[in-house]
Amino acid sequence: MKTFLWVSLFAVAGAGGAYAQQEPGGRYTTLAEAPTSGAKTETGTGIGLIQRIDKERSTVTIKHGPIQGLNMSAMTMSFPVKDRALLAKLQPLQKVEFELSYDGKNYLITKIN
């Protein structure tokens, strides 16, 4: 299920890449939300390159490497952040380290710098 979800999200991000580009980095607007049944919260850490920051939606799109702890391979995805203030110092194409939690349904960036 998880594998299917990632493949789907990746494909959608790719299709977005062909269109929704009225600004640099504006190609991925897919929220990483996983409608799987409840489980205990897991946490992973990753390194990535900021693609886009959406302060209205409190999301950040990251081209990231493998996420240690969540068994997530490298890809480009949008994640919600725990606190909008986390976005304040981010810039597109900035390299960041981030912490990502997964509660069985949603992904959430809890730290990023």
Next chain:
Amino acid sequence: MNPLSRRSFLAAFAGAGAAGLAGGLLRHEPVFAASGAGEQTTSSAVLPGAAERLFTNRLRLPGASGLYAAVAAKDVRQITVSALDFEVLPGLASPFWAYVAEVGGKRLLNPTLLARPGDRIELRMANRLKQSTIIHWHGLTNDERNDGVGMQQVASGRHYDYAFTVRDRAANYWYHPHPHDIAGEQAYMGLAGLLIVKDDDEEKLARALDLTLGVTDIPLVIQDRSFNFEGRLEYKLSREQMFMGFLGEEILVNLTARPYVDAARRIYRFRILNGSNARSYRLGFAQGGRLLDYHLIGTDGGLLEQPRKVREVFIGAAQRLDVLLDLRVASGNEPVFLKTLAFDPMHNESVDEKTGKPAAAAQGGADPHAAHAAPGAIADGTEMPLLRINIKSSPEYRGEIPSQLSRLPGPAAAAGEPRRFRLGHDGKGNWNINGWRFNMHETPVTVQRGTRETWLLQNNHASMPHPVHIHGFPFRVLERRDSPAQVRELATLPNRLLPQDSGLLDTVLVWPGESVRIALDFTHPFPGDQTYMFHCHNLEHEDTGMMIGYKVKA
């Protein structure tokens, strides 16, 4: 699925996203829409908002040292082709390959070489890469040995000595790698520099407009690139991408991501090189919702006779455009953006050749090239801002666009039937010219030194745009036929020519279904037979064989 229906499908998909059918997660907004008055305008939501704020990196400009530093070509004794670390993105070291010159105790990367007609250039290329390479002096009239192509490439650790006289008009030439099979990777990794030849006409223009190189006379090298998650340059191609050409995730100007430049309210000269591997651009300057007029003053082979007022111009890979932008026409202090405007990239490689319509066999099936753009790559033809120009308060400026720039004799066409070249592919993923693919030991075309010829470059319908580059001899465009509508609507000159067709060229963009007739004069001073290349400058096409050698018989 053929490309046309693919586009329809994706457009519908994006439309559904905008309508909320995809959960509101995808957004697709048209950026430009034609107004009733026939003037293109931008949608108001686009530029003044988020995109504007994203351009936070100061544009890299030629300075006294470092990247693009300007230096007299005759003072350069050696160019070392080097692999090094370089911060393409701020603060992030990336593998980067550069032409490195040491001049006057300064280290220059991809220096902007300056010369005058008649100058002698004598330098050694030392290859410190782990693979073979060779420098090609793009646009210059050289003998075969100094032209620099795969036949002369030198192995890692070896060197090659160039010695030639600059025989060409003042113009914006450039130098880049031209090894067999691997030019695309080498150019992508950073190897490219400008060679600016100046003459009295150039200096007259600079005086009249008070232009200074690197300040108000600004080279702009446009290249698209992709970075991995650590900000390192990445060049990975699928088989489909080798067929279509590399498309990156970011469009850089002067190796600056999302750049800005501060400007005064005056005339600027931009010497634009499309240094991308494969991407074409439709360049315009926009302020808010308005496209600004600008003046085309030169092409690959130097200044036009007179400036030509334009609002948008196509530029294919390897081509140069020399333009003047008068920022006094901008209103207020709202920034102006250099943009690539939306266009149909015409990846029509799967259409039926006879009808130009989607091939029956492809209508219900999968398009083998549908995945050519890697996830995240900016699709060819997408509208994108490239450079933000901040308008600053400045003293009064009185310069005016001159009415006369230079003298450029009209093309002298040869009588009789043209020599025909058809651009196409074999249906198996191999582009070719008249069915020929590159063979280093063959020259399927022979011309006689001192003669004139007309060549007819015919691009198949089942094709994509090809920027055709001819080594050894600049040429003039005589006529375009069967141009696609988006090209035809910009063709303001007789014989359906574009404004940039009125200049001297070394590369011409030929669209699917289009025929372009060009005039060549094979007069040169070099003794003996000379062999030159004639190829598509989509570097992935070049690397996979869309190139032939032609012999100039003494």
